[in-house]
Amino acid sequence: MNKIMNRWLLALVLSLSVSQTLALEYETLPDVKAGIVIIQVQDPERTVGYTVGDVLTRNISLRIKKPYQLIDESLPIIGYERRYRGQLVGIDLSNIKHIKKEDGDSVNHDLTLSYQVFTNNVVAKNGALPAEYLRLINTESKEVVRYRIPSWDFAISPLSIFGAVKIENNMSGYRGPLLLDNNAEKQRLKILLTILGLSLLGLLYMLGKHAWLPKMGGPFAKTYRIIRKAPNTSQGLQDVVSSMHQSLNKTAGFSLFSGNLNQFFEKKPAFKQIESEIEQFFGLSRQVFFEPNAKHAVGNNPIEWLAQFCRRCRDCERGLITDKQTVNKA
Template sequence: MTKYFRDLLLTVTLSIASQQALAIDSQTLPDVDEGVVSISTKDPFKRVGYTIGDVIEREVTLTIKAPYKLIETSLPIVGYEKRYRGKVIGIELKNIEHSKVEHKDYATHKIKLAYQVFTNSVVAKNAALGPEYLNLINTKDKKQLVKYRIPTLDIAVSPLSIFGQVKVENNMSPFLEPLLIKDDQERKWLKVALSVLALSLLALLYMLGKHAWLPRMGGSFAKAYRTIRKLPQDDAGLKGAISALHLAFNQTAKMSVFNDNIDEFLKNNQKFSPIKPEITQFFGLSRQVYFEPNAKHNVGENPSQWLLRFTKQCRDCERGLIPTTNRAGV
């Protein structure tokens, strides 16, 4: 029962204080001590260019520490016409929404304010939303009433039409950012194009790259290709190129590869299947160079160039790419 009567007494006290607050000019009350109230606001991004009929919304969140409580009858009244430096500016409070969440040591109040412009002028003029004054009561000292001031928000009201000549450079508002053309769509397509370009360059580098710092670019045939490119185009260079290719085939197959086990090599390394005819030609050239000088190899009049192109084909297969035909060149 004691708790019930205490709550009832507090409610009655607040009600009486509220009625008294209605008769008290908020601006005559002392300010609340610093630290009792904390505030955060969500203000409209647009600060200028408002015309008659526009609605301006503002959200204020207050956190009030105990023992102070908000006297809700001191909230702004709908229909109240705002003043700027004591003069009516033609902006009225159209709507107010108030909600609160009470905790043990503090209460949070969320206040949504909607103002509407009811004025027009031949020139742009300054205006302000606020200040709004709220009354607070100390629940431990019923006679202590204080006020809290919600800061103003400076805006500018623009005319519906321009009167006379206007020099833009003399009427630029510091609140208005430079007018920009929206380029969101262009930026999106630019990013897509740059991504495609980057992937294309990476693919081109992967296909034509001669270095070993990318994945699968340091294989046996890639090393053989770098070696053969440096060899002279004479008999010694030809033998060195054939030896380098034999070594690459053996390292790839992990066994010795000859003309009689090409099918077994291709079965275990199917990515080389597209160049089976060229592989057969290579082993024919190898037999002609090392064992049968009079044998036909069918690789053309310049075996060294053919070997370089063939090595490039093997390197492409090694990387999982589709090899070019030998006639296409290096």
């Protein structure tokens, strides 16, 4: 039994002495000059949520310019137990892959380092994939230098938690804010905003009074603006009726009267659906300009009726379907 214990103690002492010797050896070597080594490191995607038994992999690409050359014996050793202040770190190298490729005046080294976690605690604690030191040799001057691969910090989570835990007091500093996946809501919002925009554009086209879109600057659109500003007087009524006549003539392309309406409807069939209103307008025009005592069927407020009639003419001019039951006051 004593012999076994002595052998175990001897192996432990030798391992400690080897690790100390390697550490001292790297500490005495000078660092490689800047620009000789170009490094690219791909670390694990997340920095939290690792527990005992998990394997973390780093992909490291080194580009070493000649005449410097990597000493392969300085690559990390699988299973080497690292210590910090005399205590085992609990993160050991479990696998290594090395691919070497010549590239003109330099050599590319692709390293895949896999580390396994062998430590656990009742609360989350900090961990790190250790910094690795590589030795390089100048093949011309035989000078040996060192290059340091930086460490990578992460958090090790316990397998289970004992006692009451307050989330706000135990959030790891390595974890970012907790986010909800709102992609579906964003997509739905974009669709609804698109529908809303198209609806507003349609309403603007149907009810708009300004010439912002095609067919919105026609004769009846301009007359409608005149009617809205016209005073409710005899002179105002005459000006509005005169403007309506001008719009009808311009739309027809000839002087329009009650006797040549069929010719107008053949050229502008959209206005056929408001034939009765056009006939009422000619009756009102006759009373305004020629027969003051003549009766008309437009009610007691001719300007208000003319505004509605002009809107319906404007809808026909824009190619919209008009409906007497849905006409609103201007």
